[in-house]
Amino acid sequence: MNLLLSVLVRMRAQGRNLAHNPPLALAMLCALLTTLLIPTGAVSWRALLGLWLLLAIAKLAPAGATRHRRNRLVAKRLTSATAATPVLVPATRLHPGDLVLVEAGDLIPVDGEIIDGIATVDESAITGESACVLRESGGDTASVTAGTRVVSDHLIIEVAARPTMPPNRLLTPWERAIVRLSGIITLGAIATTAAVIGVALLHGVAPPPLVTLIVLPAALSPVIAGALIPALAVVALARLARGHLSARSRASIEMANEIKVLFLDKTGTVTVGNRCAVAFLPLPGIAERTLGEAAWMASIGDETPEGRSIRRLATERFGCDEEPRSADFTILPFSSRTRISGSDHRGEATRKGAVDAVLSHVDETDPSHVLTEAVQKIAKSGGTPLLVARGKQLLGLIRLEDQIKPDLRIRFDTLRQLGIRSVLLTGDNPLTAAAIAAEIGVDDFAAHATPQRKLDLIRAEQAKGSRVAMVGDGTDDAPALAQADIGLAVANAAPAAREAANMIGADGDPTRLIEAIEAGRRLVHGRRAVVAFSLAGIVTKAAVLLPPLFGLDGIVEARDVPQALATMVLFDSLGAVILAPLVRRGRTGPRIFAAVGLAWPAIALVLANLAHAAP
Secondary structure (H helix, E strand, O other), X not given: OHHHHHHHHHHHHHHHHHHOOHHHHHHHXXXXXXXXXXXXXXXXXXXXXXXXXXXXXXXXXXXXHHHHHHHOOEEEEEOOOOOOOOEEEEHHHOOOOOEEEEEOOOEOOOOEEEEEEEEEEEOHHHHOOOOOEEEEOOHHHOEEOOOOEEOOOEEEEEEOOOOOOOOOOOOOHHHHHHHHHHHHHHHHHHHHHHHHHHHHHHOOOXXXXXXXXXXXXXXXXXXXXXXXXXXXXXXXXXXXXXXXXXXXXXXXXXXXXXXXXXXXXXXXXXXXXXXXXXXXXXXXXXXXXXHHHHHHHHOOOOOOHHHHHHHHHHHHHHOOOOOOOOOOEEEEEEEOOOOEEEEEEOOXXXXXXXXXXXXXXXXXXXXXHHHHHHHHHHHHOOOEEEEEEEXXXXXXXXXXXXXXXXXXXXXHXXXXXXXXXXXXXXXXXXXXXXXXXXXXXXXXXXXXXXXHHHHHHHHHHHHOOOEEEEEEOOHHHHHHHHHOOEEEEOOOOOHHHHHHOOEEEOOOOOOOHHHHHHHHHHHHHHHHHHHHHHXXXXXXXXXXXXXXXXXXXXXXXHHHHHHHHHHHHXXXXXXXXXXXXHHHHOOOOHHHHHHHHHHXXXXXXXXXXXXXXXX
């Protein structure tokens, strides 16, 4: 009973796929009818072999493209919880209830429940949190998620659900256009075959052989396109995976081919994301140690990454590592409202924070020219200045820098060569934004970019008719990611950003759009090449086969049509085998494939005549 249900489900799925592929559906029907006729003679067998080869190519091409991707994730399956040696199997062959061993450094291949072991797990790919979490059997921490990584120790996991590939079955606009065109041509091929029969009956002559009438509509429909085009989308997804990208839909891959403007969030996208203290810059008359010790005292209550980096730098430079413990020592935690942190010790207040906030705290309305120049110099060079004061005295500045991710300038040069304008979006002031934009090599920037302004900038470009991509990682980037034609969330992006994006990067490179564009262009070029080859071949086959079938003079005589038809169908299958690797590369133009498609049936006919004439 279970076997019968499985067969019915598979037949239903195949029928649903064939509904989106009229030429392949017709080819399958023609192959089945030809097989049932139990053909005799070389001509019939040649036609039958050609049809089944085309169907086999249509089945194997997508499978071959996905096999590498599916088998990349290998699982260590155990026969029991006490088994000593695991068996290596592709993760897609796991079933609910199977036991899997996951050791330090391994990716967890499936969603499941821990039945033995305790380990730290890196879940940053799912949650965006860099800190590892502890997972162990029993309780609320026993569930694990596919795609996360075991950092230490090992776990034995019971599979909760069988891993599956993303369905990705929704047709893109390009694919819908191909389905409509191929459907029209397929109906035309059937109508042409009916017309051949009608003309024969009208003139009172015997119609062509039954095998010819069955195979003819398949020969005049774009079966090669129907066989190879589905595989191209799978190849594009595999190419994205090699470029450390995954796409939620094939439409986003096609869209990448049309991108003209790329917007990038700064913090966490083109930068590491945490500003770090790199230097203490004392004002004239103040020792650097005095400034460093005051900065350390003022940062005791600052638990932001910036505050911790200031304490770390002061400790490395001046050995500041012990806070006062007297009764009159109080800590002022950092507040995003005041933008200040500090401490009070023996009646002396030490403060650190944003320049304008500290100036306001010490009632300094007219800062010195030296301080103003120092602040501007830090901002112009891409850093962030923080001001330190003790009592009413200004001591100096702390320079914070957000580290730029490496090798971005070369990647942005590549984007520029592809005709894509890049725009940096940042909440920094214009001076800092301009410095960072110049350092990484983007074409433009927008300072003081709030979430609403990011959204407005994207909509403005779309209103001009441009396709827009957005790269981000934060929750505040989610509206812009959702609005853009392509939203790319980098690794460790917040859950809201990952949900809004239609592409996910497996690493932190914000320029992975280059790989998406390459995959999109190869996909579009490959489809055009396949369609050109298939349609050109139909034109040649129609010009050769139809005139004698309608009683007109042509290249071949009516009695030779069955042999010519069978040879052309067989050559179509050979052409599909040769065409497949060339199309995957996606570099050859459609015009070349169209020229080859026009000549291919003629070559088949010449070779068939030579073979027939040979003694």
